[in-house]
Amino acid sequence: MIATSSLPQAAAPAAAHPTPALRPELVCPAGSLPALKAAVNEGADCVYLGLRDATNARNFAGLNFDEAxxxxxxxxxxxxxxxxxxxxxxxxxxxxxxxxxxxxDHAAAWGVDAVILADPGLMRYAAARHPELRLHLSVQGSATNHEAIALYHAQFGIRRAVLPRVLSLEQVRQLIERTPVEIEVFGFGSLCVMVEGRCALSSYATGESPNTHGVCSPAKAVRWQETPRGLDARLNGVLIDCYAPLENAGYPTLCKGRFDVGEEHGYYALEEPTSLNTLALLPQLVNMGVRAIKIEGRQRSPAYVAQVTRVWREAIDHCMAQMHRYTPKTTWMTSLEQLAEGQQHTLGAYHRPWK
Structure with missing residues (x-):
């Protein structure tokens, strides 16, 4: 008779360990070579840039890169x-x-790490001609659900999708759960209050679509005029806003203008000009599996890029080291508020009560 003590014992179940959260990449803007160097020096994991033509969505004079x-x-x-x-x-x-x-073709030859595309025809060309080139779906592609992203992934092999700034936090979480494609979200910078990639207001006023010409308010169409009531801002003759004396004046875009509607006067887009700032949401973004956090601002100065990159680098590192104790530092928030539109910030659609 075999002693009970000699029978093999069932192994105790292994303790459940949650999968460690991956550190999200910090993706920073570079509208010029000095801005690129500022971002790199302050700790960016990635920089994004464009050429000096209409192939990119920030086609402003004086911005962007030539081949050298x-x-x-x-x-x-x-x-x-x-x-x-x-x-x-x-x-x-x-x-x-x-x-x-x-x-x-040049991007592949230069050795860029990825190209950010919106047009399916261009994706088809890239996948066929340069299969080794990593493809990211641009926010201009306006993919807001996992079925759309799955289509781009199956047809063109995209590796990452940049989400438009119109989704709630819960919608972002559900989307990540349903796709193998890496997800990149905007963390700081100007908000586009239109459905990105589908803007028609500017082309109505200027005759040039921001989705083909790369600028939603072409500088050649912008006019400022001092009047007895204040400073008028016009886009191709269309009055966008009138600023009172000493009031901060933002760059005029139709979607962020103030208009008379009936007897009311004010902003009639989703909200007044203000900057997105998601520092407070960083642990949630990390835990739901966001793979990259993007800073908007290729039209901004190298000093802006350096300051924002410095804050976000420190914040991400602090969050990953002490997730359970993370809270945005006052110095970070103050620093970013100085750079925000109207020195105001918002969580945008991430914390909207509607879906």
Whole structure:
């Protein structure tokens, strides 16, 4: 008879350990070579930039990169273990798609780490011609559900999707649970109050679509005029706003203007001009599996880029080291408020009561 004590004992169940949260990449804007270097020096994991033409959605005079600058920027970033993403996020013209295809060919030759695309035809070209090139779906693609992202993934092999700034936090969480594609969200910067990639207001006023010409308010169409009532801001003759003496005046865009509607006067978009700031949501974003946090602002100065990158680098590192004790520092919030539109910030759609 075998002693009970000699029988093999069932192994105790292993203690359940939650999968450690992955550190999200900090993706920072670079509208110029000095801005790129500022972001890299302050700890960006990735920088994103565009060419000096309509292939990117920040086609302002004086911004962006020629070939010499982009080669220099890629070398500078890669030497410091920072990735470089090229934004080719406008839609090619039906009668002249050559600049967009040429830009893709150059991107592959230059050795960028990813291209950010919105147009399916350009994705098809990239997947066929440059299968080794990593593709990210731009916010201009306006994919707000997992079925849309699954389509881009199956058809073109996209590896990451940048979500529009119109989803609640719960919607972001549910989307991440349903897709193998990496998800990137905006963490700080100007809000686009339109359905991104579907803006028609600016093209109505100026005759140039921001989705093909790369600018929602072309500088050539902007006019400022001093009047007895204050400072008028116009876009191609359309009165966008009137600022009282000493009132801060923002760059005029139709979706952020103040208008008379009946007997009321005010902002009639989702909210008045203010900046998105999600520092308070950082632990939630990390725990739900957000793979990258994007800072808006390629049209901003190198000083802006340096300050925002510095704050977010410290915040992400602090959050990953002490998740359960994380709270935004007053110094971080003060620093970012100084850079926000109207020196105001919001959580945007992330904390809207509606879905």
């Amino acid at each position: 600058a982009i080669r220099s920027g890629i070398a500078y970033a890669h030497e410091r273990r920072c990735q470089v993403f090229l934004a080719l996020n406008t839609y090619p013209l039906a009668d002249d798609h050559a600049p967009w295809r040429s830009a893709l």
